[in-house]
Amino acid sequence: MSQRDPYEVLGVTRSASADEIKSAYRRLARRYHPDVNPDDPTAEEKFKEASNAYEILSDAEKKARYDQYGTTDGIPQDPFFGGANVGGIGDLFEMFFGATQGGARRRSSAIDGDDLRVDVMVTLQEVLTGVIKEVDVRRESECESCTGTGVEGGGQPQQCPNCQGSGVVTAVKNTFLGQMRTQTPCNRCAGTGILITNPCKNCSGRGVRPVTEKVSINIPAGVEKGMMIQMPGHGSDGVRGGRPGDLHVVLHVDEDGPFVRRGQHLITGYDITVVQAILGDEVSIDGVEGELTLDIPAGAQPGQQIVLKGQGLPPVHGGKRGDLVVELTVVIPNKVSEAQALLMREFAELRGERIPKEKGGFLDGIFGKKK
Numbered sequence: 001m002s003q004r005d006p007y008e009v010l011g012v013t014r015s016a017s018a019d020e021i022k023s024a025y026r027r028l029a030r031r032y033h034p035d036v037n038p039d040d041p042t043a044e045e046k047f048k049e050a051s052n053a054y055e056i057l058s059d060a061e062k063k064a065r066y067d068q069y070g071t072t073d074g075i076p077q078d079p080f081f082g083g084a085n086v087g088g089i090g091d092l093f094e095m096f097f098g099a100t101q102g103g104a105r106r107r108s109s110a111i112d113g114d115d116l117r118v119d120v121m122v123t124l125q126e127v128l129t130g131v132i133k134e135v136d137v138r139r140e141s142e143c144e145s146c147t148g149t150g151v152e153g154g155g156q157p158q159q160c161p162n163c164q165g166s167g168v169v170t171a172v173k174n175t176f177l178g179q180m181r182t183q184t185p186c187n188r189c190a191g192t193g194i195l196i197t198n199p200c201k202n203c204s205g206r207g208v209r210p211v212t213e214k215v216s217i218n219i220p221a222g223v224e225k226g227m228m229i230q231m232p233g234h235g236s237d238g239v240r241g242g243r244p245g246d247l248h249v250v251l252h253v254d255e256d257g258p259f260v261r262r263g264q265h266l267i268t269g270y271d272i273t274v275v276q277a278i279l280g281d282e283v284s285i286d287g288v289e290g291e292l293t294l295d296i297p298a299g300a301q302p303g304q305q306i307v308l309k310g311q312g313l314p315p316v317h318g319g320k321r322g323d324l325v326v327e328l329t330v331v332i333p334n335k336v337s338e339a340q341a342l343l344m345r346e347f348a349e350l351r352g353e354r355i356p357k358e359k360g361g362f363l364d365g366i367f368g369k370k371k
C-alpha cells in the first residue's frame with residue numbers, strides 16, 4: 001500500500017477543515033471510481049489511494065497520529081480498504097452519491113420528497129432580537145442501509161421488463177373510429193419503471209425512512225404571526241434522484257403577556273393612584289426589553305396614553321423600532337379612612353369645590369340610626 005502524504009493525495013492543506021477534506025475526497029472519488037472508469041486500470045489505484053487518505057484524515061484519532069508522526073505506520077489497516085474489497089468501496093461510494101451512481105437514474109422512478117410544515121412559537125422578546133430555534137422535524141430521510149435505492153444491500157433496482165423502464169404501457173384498442181392508442185401506467189411496477197425483487201429490510205424498499213431530526217431555524221427580528229419561512233430542501237428526501245421537499249416554517253407569536261401588539265407598536269396598561277394622577281410621578285415599568293422609566297405628567301387623565309418612542313418592535317426587514325404605548329388607568333380607592341376623608345374634604349374646600357355630603361363614615365355610625 002502506498003504511503004503518500006494523505007494531504008497531498010487529497011490536494012488539501014494541513015489546516016483544511018473536515019468539510020474541505022470531505023469534499024476533496026468526494027471530488028476524487030467521483031473522478032476515479034472504478035464503475036465510472038471501467039477501462040482505466042489506474043483509476044482504481046487512485047481511488048483506493050484517495051480512500052486511504054480520506055480514511056486517515058476523516059478519523060480524528062488517525063489524523064492526529066499522522067500529524068504527529070508523519071506516517072501511517074502502526075495504524076491498523078482497515079480490511080475494508082484492502083485491495084480485494086472493491087465492493088466495500090462501492091458501498092462507500094453509494095453512501096455518498098446514492099442512487100445517482102453511474103448515471104443510471106431513471107426519471108420515472110424518481111419520487112420527489114414531500115414538503116413539510118412545522119409550527120414555531122416565538123415570544124415578543126424573540127421578535128425583538130430574532131432567534132435561532134432548534135425544532136424537531138419528522139421527515140423521510142434517505143435509508144442508510146440501501147443508500148436510498150430500496151434494494152437490500154444497496155444495489156440498483158431492476159428495470160421493469162413489462163414497460164422497459166418507462167413506467168407506462170401502450171395499449172392499442174380497435175374501436176369503431178379506428179385504432180386508438182392509450183398509455184396507462186404500468187401495473188407491474190406501479191408506473192415507477194423499476195422492480196425491487198429484494199427490498200431493503202430497513203425501509204421496506206421505499207428508499208427512505210421516517211426520522212426525527214433537529215433543524216435550526218433562523219428567525220429574523222420583527223416577524224409577525226402567520227408569517228412563513230421557506231427552507232428549500234429541508235423537507236423529506238426524494239427517492240432515486242427525486243428532489244428533496246421544502247420545509248415551511250409557520251410562525252406564531254406568543255402575545256399572552258402584558259403587551260398587545262399592533263404591528264410594530266406595543267400597547268400596555270399601567271395603573272396609577274389618584275395622587276399620582278394629580279401630582280405626576282416617575283416610575284419604572286417593564287418594557288419588552290427590560291425596565292423603562294415612565295414619566296407620568298401631573299394631571300394625568302384616566303385612559304391617557306404615554307408614548308415611549310422606539311420601545312416597540314422592529315420591522316421584519318430592518319429599520320426603526322415601533323413605539324410602546326402605555327395607557328394609564330387611575331385606580332380610585334373604594335374605601336378611605338376617616339382621616340383620609342377629612343383630608344379629601346379639606347382638599348375640596350381648598351380648591352373651592354363642593355364638599356360632598358357625609359355618609360357611611362364615623363358620624364353616620366353614631367347618628368345614622370336616628371333617621
Ligand SMILES: [Zn+2]
Binds near residue numbers: 144145149150200205
Ligand atoms: Zn433501505
Ligand SMILES: [Zn+2]
Binds near residue numbers: 163166167190193194
Ligand atoms: Zn413497469
